[in-house]
Amino acid sequence: MTFSLTRRLAPFAALALLGMAPAHASTIEDTPQVTHEAPTSPPVAEKREHSYTHHGITISDPYDWLYDKSYPTIDDEDVLDHIKAENAWFEANMAPQKELTEALFTEMRARIKEDDSTVPQRRGDFLYWSEFEEGAQYRKHWRKPVAGGDDQLILDETALAEGHEYFRLGALSISRDGRLMAYATDTSGAERYTARIKDLQTGELLPDEIPNLRSNLVWVAGDTALVYGPSSENWRTLEARLHVLGTPVEDDTVLYKEDDESFSVGAGLSAQEDYLIISAGDNETSEVRFVLAADPTAPLTLVRAREKGVEYDIDIRDGELFVHTNDDHINFRLAKASIDAPDVWETVLAGSDEFYLMDFDLFKGFFVTEGRLNGLDQVQLRTYDAPTMVSPIAFPEASYSAGLSNNPEYDQTKLRLSYESMITPDTVFDYDVASRSLEQLKQQEIPSGYDASLYTTERVEIEARDGTMVPVSIIMRKDRDTLNGGAAGPLHLYAYGAYGYAVPPGFSTTRLSLVDRGFAYAIAHIRGGDDLGRRWYLQGKLNERTNTFNDFVDAGRGLIAKGYTAEGKVTASGGSAGGELMGAIINQDPSQYGAIVSHVPFVDVLNTMLNEELPLTPGEWQEWGNPIESKQAFAYILSYSPYDQVSAQDYPPMLVTAGLNDPRVTYWEPAKWVAKLREHKTDDNVLLLKTNMGAGHGGKSGRWNSLYETAEEFAFILWQMGMADAKGAE
Numbered sequence: 001m002t003f004s005l006t007r008r009l010a011p012f013a014a015l016a017l018l019g020m021a022p023a024h025a026s027t028i029e030d031t032p033q034v035t036h037e038a039p040t041s042p043p044v045a046e047k048r049e050h051s052y053t054h055h056g057i058t059i060s061d062p063y064d065w066l067y068d069k070s071y072p073t074i075d076d077e078d079v080l081d082h083i084k085a086e087n088a089w090f091e092a093n094m095a096p097q098k099e100l101t102e103a104l105f106t107e108m109r110a111r112i113k114e115d116d117s118t119v120p121q122r123r124g125d126f127l128y129w130s131e132f133e134e135g136a137q138y139r140k141h142w143r144k145p146v147a148g149g150d151d152q153l154i155l156d157e158t159a160l161a162e163g164h165e166y167f168r169l170g171a172l173s174i175s176r177d178g179r180l181m182a183y184a185t186d187t188s189g190a191e192r193y194t195a196r197i198k199d200l201q202t203g204e205l206l207p208d209e210i211p212n213l214r215s216n217l218v219w220v221a222g223d224t225a226l227v228y229g230p231s232s233e234n235w236r237t238l239e240a241r242l243h244v245l246g247t248p249v250e251d252d253t254v255l256y257k258e259d260d261e262s263f264s265v266g267a268g269l270s271a272q273e274d275y276l277i278i279s280a281g282d283n284e285t286s287e288v289r290f291v292l293a294a295d296p297t298a299p300l301t302l303v304r305a306r307e308k309g310v311e312y313d314i315d316i317r318d319g320e321l322f323v324h325t326n327d328d329h330i331n332f333r334l335a336k337a338s339i340d341a342p343d344v345w346e347t348v349l350a351g352s353d354e355f356y357l358m359d360f361d362l363f364k365g366f367f368v369t370e371g372r373l374n375g376l377d378q379v380q381l382r383t384y385d386a387p388t389m390v391s392p393i394a395f396p397e398a399s400y401s402a403g404l405s406n407n408p409e410y411d412q413t414k415l416r417l418s419y420e421s422m423i424t425p426d427t428v429f430d431y432d433v434a435s436r437s438l439e440q441l442k443q444q445e446i447p448s449g450y451d452a453s454l455y456t457t458e459r460v461e462i463e464a465r466d467g468t469m470v471p472v473s474i475i476m477r478k479d480r481d482t483l484n485g486g487a488a489g490p491l492h493l494y495a496y497g498a499y500g501y502a503v504p505p506g507f508s509t510t511r512l513s514l515v516d517r518g519f520a521y522a523i524a525h526i527r528g529g530d531d532l533g534r535r536w537y538l539q540g541k542l543n544e545r546t547n548t549f550n551d552f553v554d555a556g557r558g559l560i561a562k563g564y565t566a567e568g569k570v571t572a573s574g575g576s577a578g579g580e581l582m583g584a585i586i587n588q589d590p591s592q593y594g595a596i597v598s599h600v601p602f603v604d605v606l607n608t609m610l611n612e613e614l615p616l617t618p619g620e621w622q623e624w625g626n627p628i629e630s631k632q633a634f635a636y637i638l639s640y641s642p643y644d645q646v647s648a649q650d651y652p653p654m655l656v657t658a659g660l661n662d663p664r665v666t667y668w669e670p671a672k673w674v675a676k677l678r679e680h681k682t683d684d685n686v687l688l689l690k691t692n693m694g695a696g697h698g699g700k701s702g703r704w705n706s707l708y709e710t711a712e713e714f715a716f717i718l719w720q721m722g723m724a725d726a727k728g729a730e
Helices: 012-018 077-110 157-161 534-538 546-561 577-588 605-610 617-624 631-640 668-680 703-720
Strands: 051-054 057-060 121-123 126-131 140-145 152-156 168-174 180-186 193-199 205-213 218-220 225-228 239-244 253-257 264-269 275-281 286-292 312-317 320-325 333-338 346-349 355-362 367-373 376-382 401-404 414-420 427-432 437-443 455-463 469-477 491-494 520-524 570-575 593-599 654-659 687-692
Touching: 057 631, 077 668, 077 687, 077 703, 140 157, 152 157, 152 180, 168 193, 168 218, 180 205, 193 225, 205 225, 218 264, 239 264, 253 275, 275 312, 286 312, 312 355, 320 355, 333 355, 367 401, 376 401, 455 546, 469 546, 491 546, 520 546, 546 570, 546 577, 546 631, 570 577, 570 703, 577 593, 593 703, 605 617, 605 631, 654 668, 654 703, 668 687
Parallel strands: 491 520, 491 570, 570 593, 593 654, 654 687
Antiparallel strands: 051 057, 121 126, 126 140, 140 152, 168 180, 180 193, 193 205, 218 225, 225 239, 239 253, 264 275, 275 286, 312 320, 320 333, 333 346, 355 367, 367 376, 401 414, 414 427, 427 437, 455 469, 469 520
């Protein structure tokens, strides 16, 4: 796993609705309980005079005090008391929905195979897999020799999590000879990981300990050293360091140091694992260097100097570079170059207006390109001697999500693939390269039962206000009209819409708890994601950011016009940058929505982009604009920033979540936003803020704790839609 300091990798909480939420913190028993007299009115935050001026524009911000200026230490008693008061209000309001929450949790859990495992995959002399035991919150990681022998437990997450309110496994890397395993863990949610190294022959931990990690772990120098990226005080990864086993971490060698605070540094190995590749970049520009993995302290070779707006990544095979770049086409091309002249790029696959080339993987006898054609995932096999001749892998449905899975060996005769659709559970295939045939190895089991024939999925296009056609993927039961008594039923609308992250039309077991109660569930493929190509992403960032919000509002209105639902029966959710989306749409069109769930929302956009000391800010200017330097960017961000645009109007019922230890969207953004909403909103609708006091950006950890939070979210939605007593259809 490679860490990244952008919000792009964390549409987490909202992904719970998609059934893809990462492991969230604590235990179910730690879910907030009312242990004192419940409050009878919501907390009202004190207003304290504060203002700031940029470009001759003065902004009043009376809730600035909720930002503890000693952050990342949070010890201001006034701040903590207010957050605790909001949590108490959340508890008091959700207590009557406890039975519904428990019922939803029970049915969601019944759809999950508790003693589940991944399909074993070969790497070197071993087969590796992971599994959950029945009832367990966390995984165990196993291996066994390919030649035969006993199963070996190599890592037990449950044991590592014991005694911690929060636990998350980050990087896990096996040495090339299979002897050593490096892994990193986070026990606070602050995303500062600590790496340890285990001898898999003896079972002993080496004395080496690498603290404050924010990267993957890369074995080099004949498995005697690791390359990693430390986190700066502001959570920025600006270096690639070399740790030689058995030496003090203070003596680690800096292989590369980035001077641009907006860039992030990462490292990995080439396809044949003979070169170390170190990349640096932000959301729109990149620069790559390489060196022999056997001699990582040798001088690095620069591929091509950075050029603003030009992105590229590389791999190396048999002394030849392959370069994936947008230098001459918005949808990227694939080029090659020699080791001796790495900046001279010869086109292998030209950029295409139709095909969006997203990635490539090199293997011994062929290579694979991945991308999208008309918004649908493509996995294509190609040969080195005739690269323009393509053999696309054919999948069984018209709309789906598919891609390469775990393929660690360079010499592969079969490719491991993942596949799902809105009605087809997660499926693992092996694709035989010689026979060009798919073999299904596993499909997600649903113990409580699932009949795909009861559901239908559609993909419709809705015209946005500027004439752009926005695709929307929908799943619902075929008997939905009967479930809703012939009336227009509720519809849940989800999107993310930032960083070029495309929400796939995938499967979700948790989503069925809404769909089986008569909801249609829709994913709006709005601009800001790259669902329809790179241009689709660019049309939702910087000075075109409001396209994202308009697309979502117009998608909902279009679905109402097409009869999928009705005014006030649209519920919506989003997390992180998707939480910003929730804030913008309720400012623009609050009457459309019956309930909103906004997870760790990035809503105080202007203040955050003005504060260059915060972890993400410098690297985010390429996405949102730099209001410190640009008056135009200041005014544009101000025009849509959800916190700044709160006004005196009716707002829909809302559930907002936060993580006290969150380094991506800091806790005070949702806290300030809710305080301002309480001051200005003219309705009596429920507004709740729940802050996880021992977790970060992804919420609670552990699969059941994460699932319980999803049940809590759905209970809120059903309660606000007057459906708290609705039972799921069989």
